[in-house]
Amino acid sequence: MREVCVIGVGMNKWGELWGKSIRDIFVESALLAIKDAGVDKIDSMYVGCMTSGLFVGQEHLASLLADYLGKVPIPSTRVESACASGGLAVRCGFIEVASGMSDVVLVGGVEKMTDVSGDGATYALATAADQEYEVFHGATFPGLYALMAKRHMHEFGTTRDMLSAVAVKNHDNGSKNPLAQFQSKTTLEGVAKAVMVADPLTLMDCSPITDGAACAILASVDKAKEISKNPLVKILGVGNATDRIALHSRKSLTTLNATVEASKRAYEMAGKSPKDIDFAEVHDCFTIAEIMVTEDLGFFEKGKGGHAALEGKTALDGEKPINTSGGLKSKGHPVGATGVGQIAEVVKQLRGEAGERQLKNPKVGLTQNMGGSGGSAVVHILEVM
Amino acid sequence: MREVCVIGVGMNKWGELWGKSIRDIFVESALLAIKDAGVDKIDSMYVGCMTSGLFVGQEHLASLLADYLGKVPIPSTRVESACASGGLAVRCGFIEVASGMSDVVLVGGVEKMTDVSGDGATYALATAADQEYEVFHGATFPGLYALMAKRHMHEFGTTRDMLSAVAVKNHDNGSKNPLAQFQSKTTLEGVAKAVMVADPLTLMDCSPITDGAACAILASVDKAKEISKNPLVKILGVGNATDRIALHSRKSLTTLNATVEASKRAYEMAGKSPKDIDFAEVHDCFTIAEIMVTEDLGFFEKGKGGHAALEGKTALDGEKPINTSGGLKSKGHPVGATGVGQIAEVVKQLRGEAGERQLKNPKVGLTQNMGGSGGSAVVHILEVM
Numbered sequence: 001m002r003e004v005c006v007i008g009v010g011m012n013k014w015g016e017l018w019g020k021s022i023r024d025i026f027v028e029s030a031l032l033a034i035k036d037a038g039v040d041k042i043d044s045m046y047v048g049c050m051t052s053g054l055f056v057g058q059e060h061l062a063s064l065l066a067d068y069l070g071k072v073p074i075p076s077t078r079v080e081s082a083c084a085s086g087g088l089a090v091r092c093g094f095i096e097v098a099s100g101m102s103d104v105v106l107v108g109g110v111e112k113m114t115d116v117s118g119d120g121a122t123y124a125l126a127t128a129a130d131q132e133y134e135v136f137h138g139a140t141f142p143g144l145y146a147l148m149a150k151r152h153m154h155e156f157g158t159t160r161d162m163l164s165a166v167a168v169k170n171h172d173n174g175s176k177n178p179l180a181q182f183q184s185k186t187t188l189e190g191v192a193k194a195v196m197v198a199d200p201l202t203l204m205d206c207s208p209i210t211d212g213a214a215c216a217i218l219a220s221v222d223k224a225k226e227i228s229k230n231p232l233v234k235i236l237g238v239g240n241a242t243d244r245i246a247l248h249s250r251k252s253l254t255t256l257n258a259t260v261e262a263s264k265r266a267y268e269m270a271g272k273s274p275k276d277i278d279f280a281e282v283h284d285c286f287t288i289a290e291i292m293v294t295e296d297l298g299f300f301e302k303g304k305g306g307h308a309a310l311e312g313k314t315a316l317d318g319e320k321p322i323n324t325s326g327g328l329k330s331k332g333h334p335v336g337a338t339g340v341g342q343i344a345e346v347v348k349q350l351r352g353e354a355g356e357r358q359l360k361n362p363k364v365g366l367t368q369n370m371g372g373s374g375g376s377a378v379v380h381i382l383e384v385m
Numbered sequence: 386m387r388e389v390c391v392i393g394v395g396m397n398k399w400g401e402l403w404g405k406s407i408r409d410i411f412v413e414s415a416l417l418a419i420k421d422a423g424v425d426k427i428d429s430m431y432v433g434c435m436t437s438g439l440f441v442g443q444e445h446l447a448s449l450l451a452d453y454l455g456k457v458p459i460p461s462t463r464v465e466s467a468c469a470s471g472g473l474a475v476r477c478g479f480i481e482v483a484s485g486m487s488d489v490v491l492v493g494g495v496e497k498m499t500d501v502s503g504d505g506a507t508y509a510l511a512t513a514a515d516q517e518y519e520v521f522h523g524a525t526f527p528g529l530y531a532l533m534a535k536r537h538m539h540e541f542g543t544t545r546d547m548l549s550a551v552a553v554k555n556h557d558n559g560s561k562n563p564l565a566q567f568q569s570k571t572t573l574e575g576v577a578k579a580v581m582v583a584d585p586l587t588l589m590d591c592s593p594i595t596d597g598a599a600c601a602i603l604a605s606v607d608k609a610k611e612i613s614k615n616p617l618v619k620i621l622g623v624g625n626a627t628d629r630i631a632l633h634s635r636k637s638l639t640t641l642n643a644t645v646e647a648s649k650r651a652y653e654m655a656g657k658s659p660k661d662i663d664f665a666e667v668h669d670c671f672t673i674a675e676i677m678v679t680e681d682l683g684f685f686e687k688g689k690g691g692h693a694a695l696e697g698k699t700a701l702d703g704e705k706p707i708n709t710s711g712g713l714k715s716k717g718h719p720v721g722a723t724g725v726g727q728i729a730e731v732v733k734q735l736r737g738e739a740g741e742r743q744l745k746n747p748k749v750g751l752t753q754n755m756g757g758s759g760g761s762a763v764v765h766i767l768e769v770m
Contacts, residue, residue, distance in 0.1 A: 001484050059465060060630060060757050062627065076627050080464075240461075242447065242461050265460075372448070
């Protein structure tokens with residue numbers, strides 16, 4: 001396989017973008033990535049999107065977005081794995097470049113979530129759970145993650161303050177990210193006393209409904225050296241894995257096995273271990289998710305993820321900064337775009353362009369993107385060359 | 386890139402499968418493909434599906450189907466490009482094997498279309514057109530293809546009988562395919578006098594609503610030689626291309642440019658030209674589509690596709706047999722599965738296992754799968770080794 005790197009990234013301001021359609025949002029971020037890469041000739045593209053069919057009544061996005069980006073007739077593919085759709089689009093683009101089929105591939109993610117009314121968004125998101133065994137009986141995502149949180153608290157003594165600490169840190173980081181949906185800070189008490197959604201998760205434990213897109217331009221390292229002026233960021237490792245989709249089928253409620261397996265593949269391919277990772281963007285769709293994921297990636301011992309957050313180990317100045325962008329909690333969570341948004345943040349950090357939230361000389365970053373209640377996961381490991 | 390071949394295919398009986406769910410249908414065909422290939426260890430999988438979100442309220446299919454197939458935690462990706470989703474899943478699987486990332490990949494397609502009531506299926510399918518510029522104003526697919534048919538008749542003198550001839554031939558072929566939705570034959574008059582759907586297209590010019598799935602197992606040629614007892618069918622060429630999605634944006638209503646571009650890529654990669662193709666499975670979602678596609682693939686001069694059908698050139702004993710399986714018209718059109726179903730038919734023909742509809746010693750076959758009104762297309766060229 002050929003070596004592959006990221007030569008450009010683009011992300012628009014995320015939030016409730018009432019005045020823009022799904023095509024506007026995607027094209028905006030794609031043009032930013034193309035400009036950042038300094039290359040206009042794209043050989044092929046992949047778009048991650050969870051459910052534009054339910055959110056805006058539009059499928060066939062691969063062609064629609066290639067069209068609006070002015071790139072017809074290039075090959076274009078939409079990929080979906082619920083909230084891991086963006087990460088999976090990056091994996092597909094990686095493989096296409098690695099194979100030699102294409103030299104330069106645009107990978108993007110997009111979701112327009114605010115065009116549905118009433119409980120439309122909750123219904124659309126619930127299609128990432130098992131329709132026949134979970135959704136039909138009334139399960140929604142806050143409920144599913146609340147079950148995991150309760151069990152984690154029961155098994156490991158994880159506390160209300162530990163959950164809150166994740167939200168506090170991510171809002172702190174988001175306040176330094178001008179593209180984040182929320183720039184507001186919060187407190188341990190502010191999280192704990194917010195309106196209850198599904199015990200023990202309050203509104204401030206949950207990531208928001210967001211419109212947004214993010215894109216990245218991938219190229220073979222040889223091609224990149226020819227055309228790119230940016231510091232090159234190499235994709236060292238790629239891992240994707242699946243898990244039983246319904247919670248009742250899993251051996252444990254406190255381990256996200258798709259994340260364990262995906263990271264195992266990525267670490268092995270990259271020749272790296274958890275201690276080699278300087279920082280990571282992980283899938284904090286709920287505060288409990290960040291705690292479990294930082295354990296399942298091997299950053300902290302099982303049961304110690306909450307302690308790490310409360311003790312500041314995952315803060316910007318901690319030993320293992322997590323979600324420097326603000327994470328899904330504060331940057332926002334346009335589900336299909338999230339995995340590519342993570343790549344954008346890691347690339348910006350590795351290139352030293354992360355502004356107020358810039359880490360000191362990070363060399364190796366990791367992204368972990370997850371579908372539904374953890375039924376799928378995609379992990380990437382990136383290193384600045 | 387490594388050479389890739391198909392070592393097994395599986396397809397269940399297509400039709401109105403009221404007693405089966407989307408997971409049942411997919412797993413059934415996947416197990417047939419696995420049995421046919423004689424290999425149980427799958428490294429990764431791709432599933433083409435257009436809109437299970439709208440048809441059965443279930444996204445996150447990649448994990449759900451890996452789970453029900455008993456293949457968790459392998460990587461799994463769902464791809465979508467409307468009715469070309471299946472073909473695109475094959476392309477993704479091809480690239481993954483070609484890259485060296487995986488040795489054995491399962492590619493499949495599935496759609497469960499009969500679980501929606503009223504005009505639910507028409508709405509779901511319309512999401513493959515441009516929501517803002519076509520669907521919002523009432524356009525549906527029979528209407529869009531009727532516009533193309535009217536223009537083709539106006540420009541080239543294509544007649545009612547020529548459209549009918551496509552349906553008659555495909556029902557003849559389907560009557561020899563035990564897995565086809567319809568085994569009934571029809572006549573030129575039977576097609577012309579069927580109830581009008583969108584002038585000039587009658588009900589018998591339209592492919593049906595279908596539940597079904599199809600799967601194929603891809604492997605590197607080296608790996609295949611080790612593990613497979615079947616005659617190996619090599620994928621010589623792969624082409625994917627996009628077109629402006631809304632009809633009003635195209636230069637011509639009578640040329641499907643995504644098909645032209647996708648076939649150009651596939652011919653070039655395969656080192657073949659239209660005259661080297663012994664037979665083809667093409668995307669006859671409407672009779673006019675088969676006529677235009679056989680022209681756009683270079684089999685017949687532009688404007689002569691209807692003549693070719695009426696003169697029997699595309700029949701089983703013609704110079705260029707088209708849709709030996711019965712095509713979408715008679716075999717059925719479970720939209721996400723169609724592109725993989727085409728691969729299954731070509732492989733069966735090339736291995737001499739097509740029963741009553743078997744061609745005499747075909748060596749090279751082609752598949753053409755198309756999304757929406759032609760906004761995307763995927764072409765594969767296969768040769769028996």
